[in-house]
Amino acid sequence: MSGRLQGRRAIVVGGGQTPGATTGNGRAVVLSFAREGAQVLVVDRDLDSAEESAELVRKEGGTATAHRADITVEDECAGILDAALAVLGHVDVLHNNVGVVPAGRTEDLGAQTWRQGFEVNLTSMWLTCKAVLPHMRQRRSGAIVNISSMAGLLAGGEAIAYTTSKAAVHAMTRSLALEYAPHGIRVNCIAPGMMDTPMGVDAPARAEGSSREDVAAKRAALVPMGHQGTCWDVANAALFLASQEAAFITGTVLAVDGGFTLTSRMS
Template structure:
């Protein structure tokens, strides 16, 4: 490791883990940031899951604390900032990783599910940013990395709510980047593609009642590079955007998809 985040303090929202699944994006980011020198506050809706990630960081010699929050609650998001100041002293990096997939076509999708998708995928992300940005603005420095999806760049009848909410995350990222650039704050976004993660593979297999291996093989066949990515690919992209190597990068949507979106456009 090159210790690219040495001395930095980072909040990783959605840093927990579904038990018994492959490593998800949030946990991979927390571990990668810690390995690169950052102190971490792991935030998750399930405290035990956040604590498990924090303990993994500590076992590797890093510094981490855990905090429970529901990002659809403005009070909980304000509490994230309070907890970060107590545990870390200040905040250099905010990483937003929470998301759900409200599947269904327009005529079949309940309005409650549509609203829930936007509450979690968009409004919750805006609320965490809203809670942390005054601190970053006052310090004159900071970086935010939002996790979106290649779905925000494409269209699909079964994922209209998901795709639309993720496209809105891209717009949120660009607007925050423009608004806070004069204050020394950078805001960027990673848009993963076909990833071998709990949300990408495990949840799809459960929903379809099929074997995990079948889902993984089907997804891999859709990628021009011939295989799915992993949470570590997402974490490495987030690391670049959070680091000083990206000091002149703001407002970008970085696709990490093995060429999937290129293939989709070509078709």
């Protein structure tokens, strides 16, 4: 540990973990931030899962507190800031890591599925930013890191709700970055590619009735570097963007994808 976030206070939204799954992006970010000195408020819809992440931090000697919130509810997003101020004192970093994968061709996609994709992938992220930004603006300091997807950089006819909502996250990130740069606040986005995570591998394996190993091998074969990334690749990128090492970086969409978006389209 080098203390890259020493003394910093961070909110990690989606910092829990799917029960029984391998470590995902949210939990990896919680652990990485804490290992680099941050005090963390771990936010998740599943309080037990958030508490598991917080307990892992505490076992390593770090400081973390769990908080339950449904970020599709505006009042609960406001409550995240209240909880953070109560346990952390102030907020330096907001990390947004919640998403769903609405699938379906345009003609087959239901309006409710479309709306849910935007509600979870975009609107909820806007609500957490909206809740925390006045506090950061008052302090004239802050870093926001949004997790999106390579899907927002590619076309995907059978995943139109997903690709469109993720592209909207990129646009929102750039707009927030421009709006709040004069107030000392940086807003950036990470677009993960083929990652060996619960959402990337476990969920498709269950849906297809395939083994995890088969799905992972198929995904790895699509990546120019020859393998999938891991949650720690995403966490390392988030750590960089949240730290002072990225003090002059705002409004960027950082692809963490092993070169996938250079050669491919969504399938």
